[in-house]
Amino acid sequence: MKKVIALIFGGKSAEHEVSLRSAKNVADALDKDQYTPILIGISKEGSWYRFPDMTVFNNKAIEDKALPAQAESVALIALQGRPVLYSLKDHSKTSLDVAFPIMHGTMGEDGTIQGLFKMVQLPFVGCGVWSSAAGMDKEVMKRLLAEARIPNARYMLLTPFKNNSYEEIAAKLGSPFFIKPANAGSSVGVHKIKSAADFGPKLKDAFQFDNKVLAEEFIQGREIECSVMGHNHAPKASLPGEVIPQHEFYSYEAKYVDDNGALLEIPAKLDSEVTKRLQAMAEQTFHVMGCDGLTRVDFFLKPNGELYINEINTIPGFTKISMYPKMWEATGLSYKDLISNLITLAFEKYEAEQKLKTSYLE
Template sequence: MSNKLRVGILFGGKSAEHEVSLQSAKNVIDALDQDKYEVVLIGIDKQGSWLLNDTSQFLLNSQNPQLIKLNQSNDSVTLVPQGGGALTHLTTNQADTALDVVFPILHGPYGEDGTVQGLLKLAGVPFVGSGILGAAVGMDKEMMKRLLRDADLPVGPFLVFRAHQVNPNFADVAGKLGLPLFVKPANLGSSVGVNKVTNEEEFRHAVADAFQYDRKILVEAFIEGREIECSVLGNDDPIASVPGEVIATHEFYSYEAKYIDENGAALEIPAKVSAETARAVQDLAVKVFTTLGCEGLARVDFFLCPDGELVVNEVNTMPGFTSISMYPRLWEESGIPYAELIDRLIRLAIERFEREQRLKTTYQG
């Protein structure tokens, strides 16, 4: 009988960040210790189907981020409430051996926004990363910024518009936020649908583009500053990595700069900041993490302004795990290698699950 932990890797997803998830999954799978873990690959296609994949051929064009694709499988599976982590094959109604833990390497809606997290809780299986609340507020940039602002943590000026409202007026928005400004979907990451705006024509295009991906968009003031990022790890007592800096060679840190253009950005790890600033970044990163109810992992992104002020840009509750992603590289610099990082994340998932299982579900007055 095997003593290996059976780890389900959920990847792909019904999201504009589908391809990023494929890249992340490949790196996590390559890093998993095959002596410790039995890996079960569950690829989610863009229609939302869960497909059991073979580890030897689950991706097509895996070396090309522009052409990478999920290799479609005919074996559809699902997790069911109270199933204890057992995968059910939809064609045969047969159940597999239960998964011990799930690593949902999913970015964006239907994967990083609390949706999958709720299903996994109902299925009764431990999972890596934030729970429903932390994932949901971390994904929704409006809710995230409102919660941080209410906790007296520094966020930049922003406006919110919804698809059913009158289209935002450029003159009014520019009058409140100044120029340039940024337009982005409220519930997406990886800079998908994000545009920098300097005039009315660009603004109209940016609003239309952002509304393709979400029914709610944010318009944010431009903040002059260095882009500093910090990784956080833990449940009740989270720790922060050394800070890193993103130095974009594009106009801003766009999707192309992150995942397509190998020279799209330079990552300065650790960031060249004073020891005092580094501590301030780490302290603020942990405060953001706990304020939003995050668990397991998150990457917190800041602007370091010329006067030394830190402004929170956003939090990512399932940051990229590609070969060039900041989250694992910051921990590598902080003394936690990639494989050990994955081990810790899995342990944190199981620890949280076991802690929650001890809670009472019956009231005895």
Template structure:
């Protein structure tokens, strides 16, 4: 009998998207081919502590909307050459050790999608799903992302970047440069956390204060009136792009709740109603963005399509949501790839990349 692949599902995390991660992990677990994979469930609580979990504790986390605070049993990764081992401790005594073949980090937002966990796993010599350190960091930081895309002649909405040590520009100055309304958002959060649509002086000052709660760097961004189009990308070197989908927000913008928790807050048009030429252009642009930002494995690229048919890149998500209403798996499903097949391909891409990386020489003279 062929040995099962021991897959570590890593979820939770210290970010504001902690609860969404739990739902994504539960969905991935339910979609796994258990004849091929042996899942090992690993949580990170809101204090940053790691634990081994069971299917039952994961379900409890999802339904209680909070990770269990089991401080007695802790988990650690042991970076041993060719031994991808995790160990659990209780009262400072070794409880269990497991060798992992690959880890699927389903950690949305900071400390999960920004290159931090990717660096740890790379140091530990463990294959992992999704973009590496560089692609993850660039995809997470909206300021860096937009500047790199501009350098590659890929159109983005005009923006102003502010750090917390800088003087806040007057509302009138911002309006003169970006128009009104405009958006204020943290540079390094996802899922619309900390974002405000600004239309006057009062909301401007409140929006600045709110955005700085989540990051030391924020963006002031021009409001683009247009259709919100999303396209999923899959692959390492040889890329595939899904059919595009469209988000029709039923409120001011596509909020955190609409993305993950409440399907009634937005209409999803999958696939989007687009001409064949538009579809090809969006798919090509999505793959170009993916390559420009050094991504691997998976990403969802979000666009604005204006009335003048101008296509602007809004952002890229290197660990997109995997909840029941998330666009990434839905886009692949309509493109002919089932949820289970998608998970399988992502895991295989991670293993293939790791095998290639192992061939890189790290010592002078071999």
């Protein structure tokens, strides 16, 4: 019997539009002989809707004020200990077997929706609550990596309550340096700071997306990425790929808006020793961060061969120019099989967790 899978996309995030594009690709690649998809879009206002077919992806965004006529208001609930999609229109109930969250950034990649899945006992693709939250918060990520002695860029934490000056940061980190919101993905609010004149307005922009901003040293090097998949105790890294930005750096526009914003070299032109070292560091990062299911690990490779972790992405993009599936394809795993493998991992993780006791008296 086919499993019912909820593909969940959109949400209250600066990456809402990218999420829809990723979700369309996942829906296209899904093995329809094994899975029956249910398309659930979360509006920019946070409302949940079920859509009957792929025409939802003709929209750039889902907004309450401009809903497609076929949108049906729904809620995800637990009924007698089982996850159910409840229709607010006709009160019908649809049982779900597994969820695939394809929600980039806040309210999707940060542990929030993963917590909901746990509450209603719904198996789901990807990292759990705390690893999602830790991976999303770049300051927490850096602390965990530093404790594990995994190299990453030096940084300073900026908040609205501290009066950090350009001069203070440049004296510690050098110039130019980057500023980035701690809890935003895909280069949203990220700026390269070259002068004091740049600093004020661009810091103000970064604070639009989070109340914590990192100032991070600029590392001159190649931008290499690696896909990781598996359970936390046994991750497997793909062949790495290289991003060669055609913009000044790998910005949001270069990633998602401009199809020619970056050249992608997959697999990356690296010697075997560097490839093995990079894959081992990607797997170590996946383990240290408590990840499960999937993660993309991003690196800087300096001319002297030193590797530094830039960041991890616990729900990487699945758009037509996204690196995560492309690196697995180069490793020998088709897009369709990749999606099926990720869903299988979700069921395996859920079954293992179900064996844990939840009552002291039993």
